[in-house]
Structures are given as structure tokens and as C-alpha cells.
Amino acid sequence: xxxxxxxxxxxxxxxxxxxxxxxxxxxxxxxxxxxxxxxxxxxxxxxxxxxxxxxxxxxxxxxxxxxxxxxxxxxxxxxxxxxxxxxxxxxxxxxxxxxxxxxxxxxxxxxxxxxxxxxxxxxxxxxxxxxxxxxxxxxxxxxxxxxxxxxxxxxxxxxxxxxxxxxxxxxxxxxxxxxxxxxxxxxxxxxxxxxxxxxxxxxxxxxxxxxxxxxxxxxxxxxxxxxxxxxxxxxxxxxxxxxxxxxxxxxxxxxxxxxxxxxxxxxxxxxxxxxxxxxxxxxxxxxxxxxxxxxxxxxxxxxxxxxxxxxxxxxxxxx
Amino acid sequence: xxxxxxxxxxxxxxxxxxxxxxxxxxxxxxxxxxxxxxxxxxxxxxxxxxxxxxxxxxxxxxxxxxxxxxxxxxxxxxxxxxxxxxxxxxxxxxxxxxxxxxxxxxxxxxxxxxxxxxxxxxxxxxxxxxxxxxxxxxxxxxxxxxxxxxxxxxxxxxxxxxxxxxxxxxxxxxxxxxxxxxxxxxxxxxxxxxxxxxxxxxxxxxxxxxxxxxxxxxxxxxxxxxxxxxxxxxxxxxxxxxxxxxxxxxxxxxxxxxxxxxxxxxxxxxxxxxxxxxxxxxxxxxxxxxxxxxxxxxxxxxxxxxxxxxxxxxxxxxxxxxxxxxxxxxxxxxxxxxxxxxxxxxxxxxxxxxxxxxxxxxxxxxxxxxxxxxxxxxxxxxxxxxxxxxxxxxxxxxxxxxxxxxxxxxxxxxxxxxxxxxxxxxxxxxxxxxxxxxxxxxxxxxxxxxxxxxxxxxxxxxxxxxxxxxxxxxxxxxxxxxxxxxxxxxxxxxxxxxxxxxxxxxxxxxxxxxxxxxxxxxxxxxxxxxxxxxx
Numbered sequence: 001x002x003x004x005x006x007x008x009x010x011x012x013x014x015x016x017x018x019x020x021x022x023x024x025x026x027x028x029x030x031x032x033x034x035x036x037x038x039x040x041x042x043x044x045x046x047x048x049x050x051x052x053x054x055x056x057x058x059x060x061x062x063x064x065x066x067x068x069x070x071x072x073x074x075x076x077x078x079x080x081x082x083x084x085x086x087x088x089x090x091x092x093x094x095x096x097x098x099x100x101x102x103x104x105x106x107x108x109x110x111x112x113x114x115x116x117x118x119x120x121x122x123x124x125x126x127x128x129x130x131x132x133x134x135x136x137x138x139x140x141x142x143x144x145x146x147x148x149x150x151x152x153x154x155x156x157x158x159x160x161x162x163x164x165x166x167x168x169x170x171x172x173x174x175x176x177x178x179x180x181x182x183x184x185x186x187x188x189x190x191x192x193x194x195x196x197x198x199x200x201x202x203x204x205x206x207x208x209x210x211x212x213x214x215x216x217x218x219x220x221x222x223x224x225x226x227x228x229x230x231x232x233x234x235x236x237x238x239x240x241x242x243x244x245x246x247x248x249x250x251x252x253x254x255x256x257x258x259x260x261x262x263x264x265x266x267x268x269x270x271x272x273x274x275x276x277x278x279x280x281x282x283x284x285x286x287x288x289x290x291x292x293x294x295x296x297x298x299x300x301x302x303x304x305x306x307x308x309x310x311x312x313x314x315x316x317x318x319x
Numbered sequence: 320x321x322x323x324x325x326x327x328x329x330x331x332x333x334x335x336x337x338x339x340x341x342x343x344x345x346x347x348x349x350x351x352x353x354x355x356x357x358x359x360x361x362x363x364x365x366x367x368x369x370x371x372x373x374x375x376x377x378x379x380x381x382x383x384x385x386x387x388x389x390x391x392x393x394x395x396x397x398x399x400x401x402x403x404x405x406x407x408x409x410x411x412x413x414x415x416x417x418x419x420x421x422x423x424x425x426x427x428x429x430x431x432x433x434x435x436x437x438x439x440x441x442x443x444x445x446x447x448x449x450x451x452x453x454x455x456x457x458x459x460x461x462x463x464x465x466x467x468x469x470x471x472x473x474x475x476x477x478x479x480x481x482x483x484x485x486x487x488x489x490x491x492x493x494x495x496x497x498x499x500x501x502x503x504x505x506x507x508x509x510x511x512x513x514x515x516x517x518x519x520x521x522x523x524x525x526x527x528x529x530x531x532x533x534x535x536x537x538x539x540x541x542x543x544x545x546x547x548x549x550x551x552x553x554x555x556x557x558x559x560x561x562x563x564x565x566x567x568x569x570x571x572x573x574x575x576x577x578x579x580x581x582x583x584x585x586x587x588x589x590x591x592x593x594x595x596x597x598x599x600x601x602x603x604x605x606x607x608x609x610x611x612x613x614x615x616x617x618x619x620x621x622x623x624x625x626x627x628x629x630x631x632x633x634x635x636x637x638x639x640x641x642x643x644x645x646x647x648x649x650x651x652x653x654x655x656x657x658x659x660x661x662x663x664x665x666x667x668x669x670x671x672x673x674x675x676x677x678x679x680x681x682x683x684x685x686x687x688x689x690x691x692x693x694x695x696x697x698x699x700x701x702x703x704x705x706x707x708x709x710x711x712x713x714x715x716x717x718x719x720x721x722x723x724x725x726x727x728x729x730x731x732x733x734x735x736x737x738x739x740x741x742x743x744x745x746x747x748x749x750x751x752x753x754x755x756x757x758x759x760x761x762x763x764x765x766x767x768x769x770x771x772x773x774x775x776x777x778x779x780x781x782x783x784x785x786x787x788x789x790x791x792x793x794x795x796x797x798x799x800x801x802x803x804x805x806x807x808x809x810x811x812x813x814x815x816x817x818x819x820x821x822x823x824x825x826x827x828x829x830x831x832x833x834x835x836x837x838x839x840x841x842x843x844x845x846x847x848x849x850x851x852x853x854x
Contacts, residue, residue, distance in 0.1 A: 031721075031722045031725075032719070032721030032722045032725065033721065033724075033725050034721070036721065036724045036725050036728065037720060037721045037724070038450065039373070039448075039450045039769075040373035040374070040450045041373075041724065041746070041771070042373075042450075042453050042758060042771055043373070043450045043452075043453055043769055044452055044453045044456065044769060045766045045767075045768045045769035046445050046452070047445075047448050047449065047450055047452050047453070047769075048768060048769050049768070050445060050446070050448035051448045054448055081365075082365075083365075083366055083368075083371065083502075083503055083506045083507075084503060084506070084507055084522075085501065085503040085504045085507070091522075094522045094523070095522065095523055098523070098524075150553060150554070150557075153554065153557050154557055157557060157558075157561045157563070158557050158560050158561040161561065161562075164561075164563060165554065165557050165558045165561045165563045166549060166554050166557070166558060166563070167524065167525070167547055167549070167563070168521075168524055264550060264551060265551055265554060266554070267524075267547070267548065267549045267550065267551070267554060269363075269521065269522065269523030269524035270523070273363075273523060274523060277363065277523075280719055280720070280721065281721065282721045
């Protein structure tokens with residue numbers, strides 16, 4: 001297992017290096033000029049040219065690449081159009097807590113709701129409970145996240161005044177879930193984000209559980225006289241969870257990068273919106289750093305899930 | 320000439336003194352002190368340093384954290400004293416400003432002529448790459464004469480420069496503090512001398528200001544001001560309705576009737592200072608042919624198109640580039656004499672003529688470029704649809720700003736924007752017609768890489784009229800010259816005027832003393848406003 005982990009980490013480094021080349025190529029072939037965006041409408045040509053010089057955009061491509069790549073590690077790389085002191089990482093770290101807590105609570109909510117729902121749906125197959133869960137899952141997959149968020153804002157925020165409509169609440173030590181105001185602001189975005197994940201996980205749990213319940217060893221366990229609860233939890237559930245865990249692991253990365261719609265609709269200041277802003281501004285430093293960061297998160301989360309997979313299923317080894 | 324200058328100096332000094340008396344505003348009668356005002360903002364903030372900020376949204380915060388050298392009277396739009404208590408024109412190239420004493424920055428340091436000079440010279444210095452340099456391109460330098468006396472020197476080729484005063488409505492930064500902390504740190508935590516002090520900027524999220532207890536001009540009524548960026552318009556409207564924000568910085572036309580029916584929201588409006596228009600590219604065929612431009616104009620009922628977008632609720636058709644309410648506006652003439660009505664038969668005839676002459680190649684497809692903003696996309700779609708009906712294959716090409724602006728500005732690799740026949744864009748100016756006429760039509764602004772004269776009109780007569788208007792101090796003469804320049808530019812159909820915004824704010828009834836800013840910003844506390852809230 002240790003050797004496997006080391007091999008995967010080495011692969012991670014190579015893949016991330018390849019990713020830097022890919023991002024850089026895309027950044028340089030994408031139309032648009034960050035100097036023009038920074039200068040704005042009505043700027044003098046001298047200002048635009050001066051900004052291009054200041055941002056190093058006139059340098060040879062290999063020099064620009066090295067400046068981006070090495071600057072990430074030395075801390076010398078600054079954001080191009082987000083004028084902040086310090087390295088480009090500061091721009092990302094500022095927004096990271098918002099995305100982490102939104103993603104964590106969204107995922108937590110999704111798991112807490114979807115796994116039991118999927119299990120019950122499988123156990124009580126073809127009952128009203130099963131139909132209700134299946135229908136809810138279908139709606140969760142079908143309804144656009146931004147529309148769902150908007151509807152919740154209108155119902156709970158505008159009509160009922162139960163929750164704030166949008167934005168992030170007060171924070172303690174940078175984390176808004178530590179305050180009541182922060183938790184109240186977290187509800188709508190987290191539920192909106194969780195809606196699709198809940199639906200997918202519930203369906204996957206149901207399907208996986210049904211598959212496992214048909215296996216011979218489950219029939220054997222029942223025929224040995226074991227209580228149904230023991231059969232379900234000790235024998236069926238653990239095996240059924242393998243694909244579900246894999247799916248949840250993949251969602252970790254998606255939650256970081258794919259919450260753009262939720263963040264934009266609910267005015268949540270996370271890195272999803274930061275990525276969109278950076279792309280619109282053609283801020284090559286922020287896009288470069290953020291894409292690498294997200295790639296790292298994806299790959300580490302896949303590794304953790306693979307290792308966890310081996311832990312929960314003793315038949316799996318990586319040696 | 321000498322008598323005229325002396326008369327002008329006397330008038331301006333007298334005006335300056337009278338203005339000083341008017342700026343000693345007593346505390347607002349009936350106001351409640353304290354409370355928090357929450358403002359909705361359509362985009363996240365980019366920069367809070369007024370020397371580099373070029374975003375209208377940033378100005379919401381900048382207007383409150385900083386004071387301006389001079390200001391515009393909200394009703395007459397004339398230049399009035401602010402940080403400068405008075406001024407005198409010493410010559411064609413030198414204007415002397417006398418700074419109010421006793422103004423303190425938020426760190427307790429006094430605002431002096433040195434800070435004003437530092438601010439202006441920093442912006443005008445090419446080495447700093449300030450996007451606002453273009454507004455001070457006429458300035459030679461700002462010179463400190465005494466601690467509270469400053470000379471602004473105009474370059475000889477621009478002297479006397481009448482629009483210069485409009486550029487001097489510029490926020491003043493504290494020189495010592497900026498040099499101490501650095502430009503980048505100052506940008507994220509600014510200090511000014513304004514009525515509200517910067518407290519916090521949660522990047523991507525809100526900016527929080529608090530009352531400056533030692534504000535020199537008047538005691539600000541509000542305890543705290545919170546600016547909340549809410550990019551989705553529908554969400555901003557929901558926040559306004561739910562009470563999450565007290566004022567929205569805009570309102571879609573479709574929501575105006577609904578909010579007008581609410582007891583706790585007031586819809587406040589004022590004509591904006593914007594010009595949204597279709598520009599033609601005069602650099603190549605077919606758009607360099609006046610018949611093409613007239614035919615495109617006559618293919619669409621622009622009055623109806625603008626009405627369909629705004630229902631006359633938040634936008635109105637324009638006929639020239641200077642908004643109504645501003646001097647040198649020439650709406651009557653341009654609407655009644657120059658503007659073209661929809662005439663599909665004539666449009667088709669002109670298009671056919673151009674095709675017969677080979678100016679429109681066979682199977683030609685024209686593009687209507689526009690930014691991603693839904694209203695301009697709507698107008699572009701209406702244009703393309705009507706062009707197709709009149710026999711010209713057309714498509715709408717929406718672009719984000721980072722791609723659209725370089726196309727419009729032209730580039731070394733594409734100096735004539737070969738693919739660009741026409742595009743839709745917008746412009747916002749201030750209270751001097753120079754802000755519109757000069758940038759739209761003077762050939763100075765036909766610069767590959769940074770054009771503002773997007774139609775690329777290069778007409779000696781128009782240039783001369785605009786230059787004379789800019790270098791004349793008499794307003795009546797300036798007006799006459801700007802009108803002449805506009806008439807010729809529009810009679811050549813270089814632009815199809817589109818619309819101006821009706822600046823619309825949704826305001827909770829707990830807010831008092833708020834006045835709509837035609838420039839689209841928020842103004843909370845200055846010589847003419849001191850907003851307060853209930854409870």
C-alpha cells in the first residue's frame with residue numbers, strides 16, 4: 001500500500017506538470033488581452049502598452065511560462081488584474097474558506113440524506129417510499145441548480161423571511177459556519193449545491209444495494225437465521241457502499257470547481273466565482289494557479305478514495 | 320480678450336466664494352443619526368484606489384471614502400467647490416486652487432496641496448499606467464505653491480482647456496500614507512478624507528464603511544454603510560423585496576411596475592449620462608459607404624426596438640450622443656432632421672444598388688457585434704433579423720469584454736478590423752459634452768490599439784470644431800461648436816444612436832435623503848446629500 005501511494009504521488013507530480021503546459025497553451029491561445037481589461041474603455045494606448053509591459057506579456061512565451069511556473073513556488077507570482085499585495089495564492093486563500101464550507105456542508109447534507117434514502121428505497125423496493133425517493137431523485141437531477149436556488153430564495157427569503165436571500169454571513173476566524181448568521185446564510189446555497197449530488201447518490205446507493213441484496217452470500221446470511229438488520233448493515237451495506245464512496249470522492253473535486261452556478265446565483269464569494277471572474281478578466285496568473293490547485297485537489301481526492309476503497313473492501317489490494 | 324479673461328476670473332472667484340458659503344451644510348433637519356444602510360452592487364469590486372480604479376462600481380465606495388477637489392452641482396451640473404474652496408484662472412495655462420484648511424484624512428493627517436498634487440501627478444505619469452491617465456492627458460503638472468495653494472498647469476497645446484474642470488472632480492489620496500504602505504496595500508485598504516471610513520473588504524463579497532466622526536464638511540448621518548455585490552439581477556431584486564438591501568443600483572424594466580406597487584419600496588429615477596449606440600466601421604467596405612449605413616439604419620424601427628427592450632421604463636431612445644439635460648444636447652434637430660425612419664423598401668433598394676456595384680460581394684454575411692449584456696444582445700438580434708428580411712445575411716456575435724474591446728480598438732495585426740462592419744457599444748461620460756463628442760468623433764481617438772472613435776471618423780472640420788470647443792472657455796461658443804460637430808458626424812451616419820438609461824434605483828422607504836445619481840453611482844454624503852435611515 002505504501003509503495004502504491006508513493007507511485008500515485010509521483011504520478012500526481014507528472015500529471016500536474018503536464019497540466020501546467022496545457023493551461024499555459026490554452027491561456028495563450030484564448031482571445032482577449034488582460035491589459036485592455038485592466039485599462040478599461042477610453043484608456044490611452046500608452047497605458048495599455050505600459051500595462052502589457054508591466055504584466056510581462058511582451059516577453060517570449062517560454063519566459064512567460066517559467067515566470068508563471070516558478071513564481072507559484074517562490075511566491076513571486078502576483079495576480080495580474082486583482083491588485084492585491086502578496087503572491088497570487090493570497091487571492092485564492094481569501095476565497096477558499098467560503099468554498100470549503102459550502103462544499104463540505106453541501107456534501108455532508110447530500111450524504112446524510114441520500115445514503116439512508118437510497119438504502120431505504122432499495123430495502124422497501126416498489127413501495128410508496130421507494131417511489132417518493134425515486135421521484136425526488138429525478139427532480140433533483142432534472143431541476144437546474146440555479147433555478148432551485150432562486151426558488152428557495154423567493155420562498156424562504158422573500159415570502160417567509162426565514163432565511164437570508166443571498167450572500168455569506170458573518171465569520172469567526174474566517175469560517176462563517178461558526179456563527180449563527182453564517183449558518184443561516186449557508187442553508188440555501190448548501191441545499192442547492194447538494195440537490196444534484198443527493199439525487200445521484202440516492203440513485204446509486206439504491207442500485208448498488210439492490211445488486212448486493214441479490215448476491216448469494218446475502219441469501220446465505222439470511223438462511224443462517226441472522227437478523228435482517230445484521231444482514232443489511234454488516235453484510236450488504238458495506239459492499240454496496242464501494243461505488244457510492246467512489247462517487248462521493250469524485251464529488252469532492254467537483255464541489256470545489258463546479259459550484260460556479262450556485263456561487264453566482266447565491267452571491268457566494270467562493271473560488272468558483274473567482275475562476276469565472278479571472279477568466280473574464282484574462283487574469284492568467286490567477287487562472288494558472290487556480291487550475292493547478294483544483295487539479296491537485298481532484299487528484300488527491302481520487303487517491304484518498306482509492307485508498308479508502310481498499311480499506312473498506314479487503315479483497316482489493318494495490319501491491 | 321484681456322477684459323474677457325479678467326471678467327472670467329472675477330466671475331469664477333465670486334462663484335467660488337459663493338460656493339464656499341453653500342458648502343457649510345448644517346446637519347439634516349429631522350434626520351435620525353445612526354443605523355446601517357445596505358446597498359446592492361451589480362458587480363464585485365475591483366479596485367478601491369481612485370488613481371487606478373476605472374470601474375463605475377468601485378466609485379460607489381470611492382465616493383464615500385474620498386473627497387474630490389471640485390464637484391458637480393447635482394441640479395445645474397456646474398463645477399462647484401469641494402476640497403478646493405475657490406480658484407482663479409491666472410492665465411490660459413494656469414489655474415490656481417485654494418484648498419480648504421482643516422480637512423483630515425482618516426489617519427488624522429491633514430489634507431494639503433501636496434496630497435492633491437501627488438494624486439494628479441501620479442495619475443498623469445505614464446510610468447504608473449493609470450487607466451485614468453486619459454482624463455489628465457491635457458495636464459502638464461500640478462504644482463504646490465503653498466501648503467494650501469495649488470496650481471494646475473495645462474499643456475500649451477491644450478490651453479485654455481475648458482473640460483479640465485470636469486477631470487478635476489477627482490478623489491484625493493493621502494500621499495504620505497500611500498508611500499508608506501505601497502500601492503497594492505492601499506488598493507485593498509484605502510484611507511481618504513471622506514464622510515465614511517473604510518473598515519473591511521471581504522473580497523468577492525462586501526465592503527463595509529463606518530462613519531467618519533471627524534468629517535470636516537458635515538456630520539454623516541449613517542453609522543455604517545455596507546455594499547453587497549450581487550451579480551445576478553433577479554437575486555438583487557429578491558434582496559430588495561426581502562429587505563436584505565435598502566437600495567438597488569438598478570432595476571430591470573419588467574420589475575418597475577411590480578416594485579411601484581409595493582408600499583415599502585420607492586422606485587426613484589433620473590435620466591442617465593450614458594450613450595449606447597451602433598457604430599459603423601468607416602475603414603472598409605461595405606460600411607464605409609454611406610448607403611450601407613443608411614440602409615442598415617432604415618432596416619430597423621429603432622424607436623420600437625428600444626421600447627421593446629425598456630418599455631420606456633428604464634431606457635429611452637437617443638438621437639445624438641450628448642444625453643438630454645446636458646448642454647450641447649441637440650435632440651430636436653437630430654431627431655427631426657437627421658434620424659431615419661424604418662423604410663424597408665428604400666433599405667432594400669440601397670442594398671441592391673451596393674450589390675449591383677459589387678460593393679456587397681455575393682453571398683456576403685455581415686456580423687453585428689455586441690457585448691454579452693442582454694439588452695445590447697437584444698438590439699443586435701433585432702438588427703440582424705431585420706437585415707435578413709431585407710436581403711442581407713447577418714448574424715449576431717456577442718463577445719466578452721476582453722475579446723470585444725481589442726476588436727473595437729483595432730490591432731496591429733488587424734488595423735482595419737476587417738471583419739467588423741458594425742457593432743453595438745456604450746459610453747458613459749460626465750457633465751461636460753466633451754466627454755461624449757471628443758471621444759466619439761475626434762480623430763485623436765483613432766489610435767490602433769486604443770481607439771474610442773470606433774467608427775474611425777477622420778474629418779478635419781469635425782476635429783477643428785471639437786478642438787475649438789475644448790479650448791474656449793465661453794460655454795455658449797462651446798455649445799455651438801459641439802453641436803456643429805455632432806450634426807456633421809450624425810449626418811454622415813457614422814453612428815446610429817441607441818438609448819440612454821433612465822437610472823433607476825429601488826429604495827426602501829426607511830431610507831431618506833437619497834438622490835438618484837445620473838452617473839449611476841451612489842452619493843450618500845457630500846455638500847448636497849446626507850442620507851439617513853429610520854431606526
